[in-house]
Every structure is written in structure tokens, then in C-alpha cells.
Amino acid sequence: MVDPVDIHRIAGAALLGGAIILFGAGYAILHALSRLSGSSVLAGFSLLCYAALAACVGGLAVLLHLWGLWLVLVALMLTGYFIAPRFIWRLSEQVHEGDSKKE
Amino acid sequence: MTAGRVDYASLSAGQQLAVKYFVVAMALFLAQMLFGLLAAWQFLDPEFLFGIVDFNVNRMVHINAMVVWLLYGFIGSIFWLVEDEAGVPLVGCKLANITFWVLTVAVAIVVVVYLVVQSGPGDKWTLWFINEGREYIEAPRWADIGIVLCMGAIFYNVAGTFVRGKWSGIAGVLVLDLIALAGLYFAGMFYTTNLPLDQYWWWWVIHLWVEATWEVMVGCIMAWGLMKTLATPRRIVTTWLYIEVALMFGSGILGLGHHYFWIGTPEYWLGVGGFFSALEPIPLVAMVVHAVYDAGRHSFRSNNHPALAWLIAHAFGNFLGAGVWGFMQTLPQINLYTHGTQWSSSHGHLAFFGAYVTIIVAFIYIAIQKLRGDVWMSADLRGGWRWKWSLALLHVGMVGMTIALLIAGYEQSFVERAVGGSTWAAYFEGQTQPWFVEAMWWRMGFGVLMTAGLVILLVDLLRIGADETRTSKSLDR
Secondary structure: OOOOOOHHHHHHHHHHHHHHHHHHHHHHHHHHHHHHHOOHHHHHHHHHHHHHHHHHHHHHHHHOOOOOOHHHHHHHHHHHHHHHHHHHHHHHHHHHHHHHHHO | OOOOOOOHHHOOHHHHHHHHHHHHHHHHHHHHHHHHHHHHHHHHOOOOOOOOOOHHHHHHHHHHHHHHHHHHHHHHHHHHHHHHHHOOOOOOHHHHHHHHHHHHHHHHHHHHHHHHOOOOOOOHHHHHHOOOOOOOOOOOHHHHHHHHHHHHHHHHHHHHHHHHOOOOHHHHHHHHHHHHHHHHHHHHOOOOOOHHHHHHHHHHHHHHHHHHHHHHHHHHHHHHHHHHHHOOOHHHHHHHHHHHHHHHHHHHHHHHHHHOOOOOOOOHHHHHHHHHHHHOHHHHHHHHHHHHHHHHHOOOOOOEHHHHHHHHHHHHHHHHHHHHHHHOOOOHHHHHHHOOOHHHHHHHHHHHHHHHHHHHHHHHHHHHHHHOOOEOEOOOOOOOHHHHHHHHHHHHHHHHHHHHHHHHHHHHHHHHHHHOOOOHHHHHHHOOOHHHHHHHHHHHHHHHHHHHHHHHHHHHHHHOOOOOOOEOOOOOO
């Protein structure tokens, strides 16, 4: 079920794993900032971050041999990291809605 | 009440008890650091104190001290907030005080026994009175039972106070979490003759305590802390507490699977562990959005700068330690080489520091402000260099140590695991390579830096606000 990473690619795979989370955070921060300021430039950068994240996920899939059923994990990461920040933004707006009305 | 003076008598019974827990927690934090330094030095000079305080004993005390001081920090924080949250005095105050002393004396006895009886054959007697033998939860069986009884007593104090007073979202989550905290510990208290089965249950304590019950407890403490330091409305912190618990349980419980990869459990755990571990960082990334939203939409003011700085450190530390360092090595395809090396140790150090140490230190600063009569703890605080330097040294030390361990772990994964095939000879071969040895020296250096930071922190906790006469401004919104 598991085809381990080639030994000379251990460092590359680990760095890509870390990069996925960092680009995920970059995408999340820039997305939130773009929504706050209404800046399309920031929105563009956030999508660039996501593209980098997607590239890292692709790279990780190659290095870790994530084929067959493991492709579901790749799809899940790509969807999860894309949707979660947008979902939390909407949730934040709705949670704080009552406050804004009071103010 | 005079601002700047320690006024213990003005605290409520629960808060007085909390101070006791915090004092022991900080003493154990120092012990953790000192035993960590000893163990780190023994990596460089294996003969050092051999036969007097062996490496395995130093390491055990280092880790056990951490587990216990974090627990003390959590319990102290809960006792600090429970009366404020419930609106009534602590129920069973006498029992709570007895529990504190019983727990503290038991911890002291366990550590003394660890140090006095370091080796020898294991049997049922040693299991009950010396050392249970399970990594991380080595406390003998009598102490195990004592811990569960003490947790039961603390549950009675907390739940009873909420029952007599008023319930809130934080109260509900906290009480349910305390049941899980005591209940899960049972999973580490019985043996089976089947090693995979034994490890299977052991991980329930290790993983589920840390990535479920402790995280939820941190969520409750953080929620209350945000109301006090930033005047965040209760409705918002409660909603986010529920969301956090849902997200955490959604990925965290089955994320347990990443510990089941190589212990002899069925193969499907490779998939389950891999999938849920990949999802575990998503809540952390998503929460970044909420932080940016709040910072942008609301101009929050804080009346306790050290506490706020440690809360911010908590957000970053948790993200880097648990998220980035965790995901680097969590999928089975790479974990095959990295698990159990210094790489895991690197992740463990940063994750525990980022997720738990930071939040407890933040909470202690909140408590000290009240202990010193709501003293001024914002801009231009007299002696304010101490909290800034301790924060900086502890963080630089921790990040440096994490990177050093990562380098050592990479070298081990490569030489010992991938090339050497995890043989006994490869184990030693991996630890004599120059990269490993140099990384251990760097780890030692950064460990010393951290210890210096801790000493300054302890001095600051004793002194902060002592030279101030100003009181803090109200944060009512």
C-alpha cells in the first residue's frame, strides 16, 4: 500500500511538505487581507500562493509516489486548503455580523 | 488594594489555589530544562554522570516534568477562571487544596524514586511502586491511580462550581473535556501480552491527551484569556470555541493513525493516518484568516502586553511546530524513515512549546496582573525589558534547537534508516556522523540560551509590576 520515498529525495519531500503548509498560510493571510482591503492585487498574490501550494502538492505526490487511492489525498489537500480559508472568512463575517449592527 | 503590591489575600479561593499550581508549574519547568541540559550534554559526552544519573533517567525526568508542569499550568488556569466564569465561589475548596498537596507530594515522591532506583529487574512490584515502564507515562501504578483520583476531585470542584453558579459555553466544553482527560488516562493503565495491542492503547493517552483533550483545554483557556486581555465579546469567543473543537476533533482524533503506522496494526491505518494527518493542519491555516479578520475589523486594545505577546507567540508556535514541522514527516511514505529520530524530537519540542508553554505563560501573566492589584502592564512598563528578553531568548533558543534537531534527524533518517536499514550498527553509525555531532553541539548551545531565557522569565514573574504604582486601564467596550 505504501511505496516509500526514494532515499535521495527525503529532504525534498520534507521541504515540500513544510512548503505546503507555509503556502497554505500565505494564501489564507493574503486572501483575508484582500477581502479586508478590497485589493485585487492582494487577491492575485493569494492565488499565486495557492498555485505554489498546488505545485508543491504535485511535487509531493511525485516524490512520495502518491498514486492510486493516494490521489484522493492529493485532491483532498487541494480542495481543503482552497476552501477552508474562504469558509472561515464567511464564518467570521457572519459571527461578527451582530457586533457590526450594534456598533 | 495597592497597585504593584502582591495582595494574595484579595484573591478568591480558586485563584489562591491557582497561584500554588503556577508556582509548582514554574519550578517543574526549570527542572525540565535542567534535566534536558544534562541529557543534551550526555549526547556529547556519554560517560558524563554515567551510573549516577543515566541518560534514560534524565530524559524520562525531562519529559515527565514537562507533562506534569503543563498539567499544573492547565489546572491552575482552570481554577483561576472557574469562579469568574461561574459567578460563585469554588465548590469543595478544602478538597481542592488537599488534592493540590496530595498531587504535589506524589509527584515529588515519583521523581525521587526515579532518581534513586535507576536500574534493576522489572516485575509486578516495580510496576506498582517504581516505574511502570511505558515511555512518557512511566509513573508507577499507585501514582497512576492517584492522578485519576485527583483529576476526579478537580472535576468535582469545577463541575460543582458551574452547577451551583451559571453555565456558559466555555463551562460546558471544559467540564466535558475534564471527563475525557481523566477517562483517557485509563487507557495507559493496563497491560496486554500483545505488544501492538498494548501500544495501540498507550497511544490513546499520548496522542489523544495532547491532540484532543489538551487542545480543547487550551481552547477554553484561550477563549477566557481573549475576553480578559482584548475584551473580545463572549458570543464570539464561544462560537469560535465550538468551531475549533469541531475542526480539531474532525481531523485530530483519527490523526491518531499516524502513530499506528509501524507498531504492527493492520495496513489500513497507513491510509487512515495519512489522510487525517494531511487534514490536521487545515484548521490551523484556516484560523489564520480569523486572526486577520479580527485584527483588521476591530481595533483591539490590550492592557497586558506580556500576556498578549505570549498569546501571539502561541498562534505562531502552534502553526509552525504542529503544522509545518508535523506535516514535513507525517505521511507514511516519509515517516518510514523519520519516525523516532531527532526529527520527531524536533517536531515535539517546537509543537509543545508553541502550543502549550506559550499559552500557560500568557495566562500566568494575566494572573500576576490581578495578584498585583490590577497593576499597569502595558507600554513603558518599568523593568519591561525582562519579559521582552525572556520571550526573545526562549524563542530564539527553541527555534535554534528545533533546527539543530531537524538537521540531526535528517542525518539519522538518511544514514541510520534509509542507507543502514535500521540495524543496531546503523543506529550507532548514524550518531557518530559529523553532521549529527555538530547538530548536537548546536542544540546544547541553544538549550543554554533557552535556560537563560527561562531564568529571566522566572525573575520577571516574581518582579513584574513591583515597581509600578499605575493601575491598568479598563478594557470595557
